[in-house]
Each structure stands twice: as structure tokens, then as C-alpha cells.
Amino acid sequence: MKITFLTPGTGSYYCGACMRDNALANALIQSGHEAELLPMYLPLMLDEESEGLDSDSPVFFGGINIYLQQKFSIFRHSPEWIDRLLNKPGLLQSVAKRSHMTSARDHGEMTFEMLRLDGADFEKELRKLYSWINDHGRPDVLCLSTALQSGFAREIKKQWNIPVVCCFQGEDSFLDSLPDEFRERCWTLMAERCRDADLLLGPSNFYGRLMEKRLGLDEGVIKTQYNGINLEGFRGGKSLNVPAIGYLARMCEAKGLALLVDAFIHLRVQLGNENCRLEVAGAMTQGDLPLVESLKKKLSNSGLADAVGWRPNISREEKQDFLSGLSVFTVPVQYEEAFGLYVIEAMASAVPVVQPNRSAFPELIESSGGGVCVDMDSPEELAAAWHDLLEKPERLVEIGDRGRSGVEQHFSMEAMKDSFITAMESLVQSISKNE
Known part of the structure; x- marks a missing residue:
């Protein structure tokens, strides 16, 4: 055919x-x-x-x-x-x-x-x-x-x-x-x-x-x-000395990048996860630059500029390396997401995902078992979900392994x-x- x-x-x-x-x-x-x-x-x-x-x-x-x-x-x-x-x-x-x-x-x-x-x-x-x-x-x-x-x-x-x-x-x-x-x-x-x-x-x-x-x-x-x-090159199991929350999507308001940064500040300052990092990667156009610069300034004012990494427009190999270095993954989308390929890529890397409890996410996570869906109408709700998972390393490993198996079964090429x-x-x- x-x-x-x-x-x-x-x-x-x-x-x-x-x-x-x-x-x-x-x-x-x-x-x-x-x-x-x-x-x-x-x-x-x-x-x-x-x-x-x-x-x-x-x-x-x-x-x-x-x-x-x-x-x-x-x-x-x-x-x-x-x-x-x-x-x-x-x-x-x-x-x-x-x-x-x-x-x-x-x-x-x-x-x-x-x-x-x-x-x-x-x-x-x-x-x-x-x-x-x-x-x-x-x-x-x-x-x-x-x-x-x-x-x-x-x-x-x-x-x-x-x-x-x-x-x-x-x-x-x-x-x-x-x-x-x-x-x-x-x-x-x-x-x-x-x-x-x-x-x-x-x-x-x-x-x-x-x-x-x-x-x-x-x-x-x-x-x-x-x-x-294509699952080739996606790998998990990297031992992390420092917990890291990751985001891989276009760096824009609609994908929830501002909410993500606010939640990270709350996690570090209010919930006491003082050694956790935030890693941000994905497409960034000239139109996205003002938002990114404003968020960097907000992080700097909170004393957290050095706790956040920014990797725009990365290649497939760089993406796979990026994902393998994460503890938890979130893209807190602000609209009704039709699918979310980034969720599948994170789970393929055995990284547990924390996603909004709406859109296609409950369906994807139920099929794979690779994460949790929570209400995240506020930065505090998202930060609390991260904090809960980071306090349970064994559960992180269990969810990550389950997600990888689920992707192999349901979301492979x-x-x-x-x-x-x-x-x-x-x-x-x-x-x-x-x-």
C-alpha cells in the first residue's frame, strides 16, 4: 500500500x-x-x-x-x-x-x-x-x-x-x-x-x-x-544526586511555562525542597523570548536563577539526554491538549509525569500507568504534587518503570x-x- x-x-x-x-x-x-x-x-x-x-x-x-x-x-x-x-x-x-x-x-x-x-x-x-x-x-x-x-x-x-x-x-x-x-x-x-x-x-x-x-x-x-x-535512544535509570523537575515543550504561556516557574518557586521557598532543580527545554521562537526573559527575572529576584537550566531548540539526541536526567516531568498546559507527545517521550525515558487532570492526559496515563493527574489550577497545587512524589523515591522508580512498559505496549512506533x-x-x- x-x-x-x-x-x-x-x-x-x-x-x-x-x-x-x-x-x-x-x-x-x-x-x-x-x-x-x-x-x-x-x-x-x-x-x-x-x-x-x-x-x-x-x-x-x-x-x-x-x-x-x-x-x-x-x-x-x-x-x-x-x-x-x-x-x-x-x-x-x-x-x-x-x-x-x-x-x-x-x-x-x-x-x-x-x-x-x-x-x-x-x-x-x-x-x-x-x-x-x-x-x-x-x-x-x-x-x-x-x-x-x-x-x-x-x-x-x-x-x-x-x-x-x-x-x-x-x-x-x-x-x-x-x-x-x-x-x-x-x-x-x-x-x-x-x-x-x-x-x-x-x-x-x-x-x-x-x-x-x-x-x-x-x-x-x-x-x-x-x-x-520511535523508542530508540530513549533510556531511563540514571542515578541522580540532585532531584530535577523537567519541562519539554514550546516555551510559551499556553503550555503553562509561567505556572511551572511559579510552582517551582513555591516548591523551593515554601515547601522546603531546597536542593531541587528545574530544567526547561523545548522550542523557543522570537515571539516567546519576552516571556522567557520575564521568567528568568522572576527567578533571579527569588534567588533561584542558578537552580534553573534553559535549553531551547534541542536536537533529538539532546532531548533524550535531557529526559534521562529528570526525576519528574510536567507540562501544565493551559488549554485542552489533544494528545501531548512530550508525555510519551518522558514516560519512554522512565520519568514519572505529573499532568493536569483533564484533556487527553488521564487517558494517556491510565493506559500507561506512568504518572499521576492532579488539579493544578494554582502553582501551590502543582508544587504539592511534586513534593509528594519527591518524598517517595521508591514510588518514583515504580511509576517510571510502569510508564516505560506502557509506552512500549501502547505508544510505540x-x-x-x-x-x-x-x-x-x-x-x-x-x-x-x-x-
């Missing part, structure tokens, strides 16, 4: 959706299937080698080209050499680093246009995509990495009449952040466009039910496809690949019977 993934890139930082698609494509290829990863909008930032990404593959629907075509219709007919120039990876990456400077209105307008995806307006870009796929072999199934791409389903099916799968990856928080003039329009349009897909996949039962309600879909229509990771192939084969057979 051949499967083609249309995967939006970030151009400047690692993201869970890109890494999920890459890990899945690699696993499919290693199992004898064909899989191709086609970058959309911006270059892909991957933390491991990709067997599905052709070294000659362009970025389709390049972000600069699409922006200009949306603003000035003359660019919909620009010559190919101009398109190639504007699609150069270096230029796209440079622009991506300044994405925080793009207006909210532009984000809303671009999102709406990609969901609407008028074939006449974007004929040139669709033609490039179709030409590449025809030259490299039409797939048995085409997979859209995120429901924000659901506008492509109708166009793809008109071109080839092949099954289209649409995945959900946390779109609700992005759509809710759009300006009023685009928010409801985009929600309504995405609900329409998702119905054009042959199969909808969500990363957790929680998120599937949430998006069914938000989109007005029948309950159970979004099937659950758990994300998985092999587990993800097997369930994905089962779903794809069932989809293809079902469509064939109905033709």
Missing part, C-alpha cells in the same frame, strides 16, 4: 505533528509499504532521519507564495522562476522565525482561504502538487496531517477519486484564537470540509469527542489513532503503524465494496 502525507511544516521549530508523520512514514516504509512525506507551507523541522521525504521535494503551497497570491491576484500567474525563488527553504525558514510579527487578521484570512481552497484561485499551486504526485506514483490513500487542511479533501478526490484521511492535531485552540471576523467562519467551514474526507482520525478518545461536538459531527465518527514514537495500517486497509476495502 502507498500512502502520501501532506504535512505542514513550521520552518523554525520542532512540532509534534511533523514528528508523528515522519515516524509513521518511516515505520510504514520499514514494514514494506510505500510512504511519501510532502511538506506544506513551510519546511519540515524533523528530529530524526526521514525515509519518506524526498531530498528534491519542494515545499508545496509555500507560505510566501500563498500569502502573495491571497493579497495580490497577479501572483497567481507569476512565472515558475519567481515561485522557485520565493519557495527557497532558507527564505521560508527566515520568514517563519518572524511569524509572530504576522497580524492576527492575516492568520485568520489565510486559514479561511486554505479551508475554502477554491480550485480556481489556487489552480497553479494545485497543479504543482498534482504533477509531483503523478510523477512519483498516485497513492492508495492520501493523508491530511491536520483538519486545517480539510479543504484539500474535495480537490484531491475530484482529481483522483482516492480515499482521503483527515487527522486532528489540536486545531481548536488555534481556531479559537482567531479574530472574531474569522473564528466562526473557519469553524463552520472546517465542519463542512471534514465531511469531504473518507476517514477522520483523532489522537485520543477525549479529543475525538471534543471535536465531534465542536463540529456538529455524529458521535464516534472520529476514530482514535494514538500517536507513537510499531503500535501506531499497526493500527494505522489496519485502519487504511479497512478503509480501502470498504470503498472498493461500495463502488
Whole structure:
């Protein structure tokens, strides 16, 4: 079976959706299937080698080209050499680093246009995509990495009449952040466009039910496809002289970084864990820098600047080394998290996780046994949960070992690949019977 993934890139930082698609494509290829990863909008930032990404593959629907075509219709007919120039990876990456400077209105307008995806307006870009796929072999199934791409389903099916799968990856928080003039329009349009897909996949039962309600879909229509990771290189069992609490996610307000720092200050100053460290790692863009600097200042004012380590934009190997040096792991997300790949990576390193008692976290931790879910509406609640675990070293080891076993069973790359192939084969057979 051949499967083609249309995967939006970030151009400047690692993201869970890109890494999920890459890990899945690699696993499919290693199992004898064909899989191709086609970058959309911006270059892909991957933390491991990709067997599905052709070294000659362009970025389709390049972000600069699409922006200009949306603003000035003359660019919909620009010559190919101009398109190639504007699609150069270096230029796209440079622009991506300044994405925080793009207006909210532009984000809303671009999102709406990609969901609407008028074939006449974007004929040139669709033609490039179709030409590449025809030259490299039409797939048995085409997979859209995120429901924000659901506008492509109708166009793809008109071109080839092949099954289209649409995945959900946390779109609700992005759509809710759009300006009023685009928010409801985009929600309504995405609900329409998702119905054009042959199969909808969500990363957790929680998120599937949430998006069914938000989109007005029948309950159970979004099937659950758990994300998985390549376990190679993740290791635990390092003996720690100093306890360390870790955070691995984008360094932003939405991921709860400010709450994390406040909880750490409370743990050290009020609860007496005076030798504990805080280690922070993950993606950091220019737009995140003001928050990080303000938190560093707060820590300095509390006399704890030297007790906190900061490691932005680390590689896969650096990430694995980082995780192996932790006692406890937390990302106190402030929104409804669809999955949380960072939780799986921590548990794969035999690190107990302490997560909010909501979103997908109870589901993931119940499946793996690798942590605890607690209410953390305040820094004091989170600090108390850390303190309780750090006082029981034997329990830390027990939970960590259980988490590693749970990830091997439920959230490995092999587990993800097997369930994905089962779903794809069932989809293809079902469509064939109905033709």
C-alpha cells in the first residue's frame, strides 16, 4: 500500500505533528509499504532521519507564495522562476522565525482561504502538487496531517477519486484564537470540509469527542489513532544526586511555562525542597523570548536563577539526554491538549509525569500507568504534587518503570503503524465494496 502525507511544516521549530508523520512514514516504509512525506507551507523541522521525504521535494503551497497570491491576484500567474525563488527553504525558514510579527487578521484570512481552497484561485499551486504526485506514483490513500487542511479533501478526490484521511492535531485552540471576523467562519467551514474526507482520525478518545461536538459531527465518527514514537535512544535509570523537575515543550504561556516557574518557586521557598532543580527545554521562537526573559527575572529576584537550566531548540539526541536526567516531568498546559507527545517521550525515558487532570492526559496515563493527574489550577497545587512524589523515591522508580512498559505496549512506533495500517486497509476495502 502507498500512502502520501501532506504535512505542514513550521520552518523554525520542532512540532509534534511533523514528528508523528515522519515516524509513521518511516515505520510504514520499514514494514514494506510505500510512504511519501510532502511538506506544506513551510519546511519540515524533523528530529530524526526521514525515509519518506524526498531530498528534491519542494515545499508545496509555500507560505510566501500563498500569502502573495491571497493579497495580490497577479501572483497567481507569476512565472515558475519567481515561485522557485520565493519557495527557497532558507527564505521560508527566515520568514517563519518572524511569524509572530504576522497580524492576527492575516492568520485568520489565510486559514479561511486554505479551508475554502477554491480550485480556481489556487489552480497553479494545485497543479504543482498534482504533477509531483503523478510523477512519483498516485497513492492508495492520501493523508491530511491536520483538519486545517480539510479543504484539500474535495480537490484531491475530484482529481483522483482516492480515499482521503483527515487527522486532528489540536486545531481548536488555534481556531479559537482567531479574530472574531474569522473564528466562526473557519469553524463552520472546517465542519463542512471534514465531511469531504473518507476517514477522520483523532489522537485520543477525549479529543475525538471534543471535536465531534465542536463540529456538529455524529458521535464516534472520529476514530482514535494514538500517536507513537520511535523508542530508540530513549533510556531511563540514571542515578541522580540532585532531584530535577523537567519541562519539554514550546516555551510559551499556553503550555503553562509561567505556572511551572511559579510552582517551582513555591516548591523551593515554601515547601522546603531546597536542593531541587528545574530544567526547561523545548522550542523557543522570537515571539516567546519576552516571556522567557520575564521568567528568568522572576527567578533571579527569588534567588533561584542558578537552580534553573534553559535549553531551547534541542536536537533529538539532546532531548533524550535531557529526559534521562529528570526525576519528574510536567507540562501544565493551559488549554485542552489533544494528545501531548512530550508525555510519551518522558514516560519512554522512565520519568514519572505529573499532568493536569483533564484533556487527553488521564487517558494517556491510565493506559500507561506512568504518572499521576492532579488539579493544578494554582502553582501551590502543582508544587504539592511534586513534593509528594519527591518524598517517595521508591514510588518514583515504580511509576517510571510502569510508564516505560506502557509506552512500549501502547505508544510505540510499531503500535501506531499497526493500527494505522489496519485502519487504511479497512478503509480501502470498504470503498472498493461500495463502488
